[in-house]
Amino acid sequence: MAKKVLPPQTLLYPVPVVLVSCGELEGKKDIVTLAWVGVVNSEPPMVGIGVRPSRYSHELISKTREFVVNLPRADQVKAVEVCGSTSGRTSDKFATTGLTAVPGAKVRAPLIAECPVNLECRVQQIVNLPTHDLFLAEIVAVHVAEEVLDGHGRIDPDKARPLAYCNGQYWQSAVLPA
C-alpha cells in the first residue's frame, strides 16, 4: 500500500458531530457544534469535549460546569452548520435554528428536544491545551428517543442517522454487515 507522509493534522475518523447545549433553560443559553468529542472513561461514563476559549459556550460551561451533548440526525445538518458558524453572544441559536430547549433530569443546562439522544454532563476537570480547553465530564443522565432503537434496545443507525465529520465532509453511518 503506497503511502504518503502528510503534515501533522487531525486525521482521526470517524469523529462524532454533536450539538452541545449549555447555560440555563430560563436564562442565558447557547448551542455549539463540536467534533472534538470522545469517551474518556467507562465507570463512571465520562466524555471529553474540546472547546476554544473564545467561544461563548466556553464561558457558559466554565461558569455552570454543566453541559448536554445532543446527538443530531443527518437531516439536522443545517442547524449543525448554524451552531458551528455563528456566536451565541450575538444571536440566540435556539431561536435561529428553531431547536427547542427542554429541561434535563439532573442538570440545569437545556436539552435539545429534536435530537434523538441527549447526554447530561457535569464537568469534573478542565485541562488547558494550546488552542482548546478539554472539559472532562461525567455523564449523569441519558435520554434516548425510542424510535431510534432496534429490537434489541441498541441504536439503529438507519433510524438515528448519526453524523460524523472528516476532512471538511459530513459522513453518515450504517451497521457493518456481519
Added chain:
Amino acid sequence: MAKKVLPPQTLLYPVPVVLVSCGELEGKKDIVTLAWVGVVNSEPPMVGIGVRPSRYSHELISKTREFVVNLPRADQVKAVEVCGSTSGRTSDKFATTGLTAVPGAKVRAPLIAECPVNLECRVQQIVNLPTHDLFLAEIVAVHVAEEVLDGHGRIDPDKARPLAYCNGQYWQSAVLPA
C-alpha cells in the same frame, strides 16, 4: 419524540475504532484496540486515548511516551477483535493477527502497514481518571495510503472503509449526500 431515560452510559456515537501500536519496532511491542479515542486540540493536532492501567499497552506507552493510532478498514475487523480481547503480555499480536510492523518517521513505536492511515503520536500529558488513564498526545506525523483518497485529497470512506463502534455493534461510514 417520546424518550426514555437510561442509566448513565457511554452512548456517544459514532466513535472511531482504532488499533494503537506501541513499544519498539525491534523490541517489545503491542497492539490494542480502542474506541475511547478523540481529537482534543487543533494546533498542534492532538488526540486523547483512554487506556485501562491493567493493559500491557498502558505499560509500554507509559514507558516510551509514544504510540501510533492506526485506522483499520472494515475488512480488518477480525484483527480488531483479536487485539481487543487478548493480552500482549502472553502473545505477540503482530504474529497472531498477521499485521506487519513497519518503522515510523518520528517515533520508535511501530506502524501497522496494512492500515490505510497511521498517526504517529508523542504523549504530552497523562490524566488519571477512575477506570482509564487518558493519554493526551501530539500527532507528529501522518501517513495515508494514496488509494483511500478521493480526487480532492480527502478520505473517501468507500475506499478507507472506516470502522466505528456503538452499543456492541460495528458501524461503517459513507459520505452524506448533499
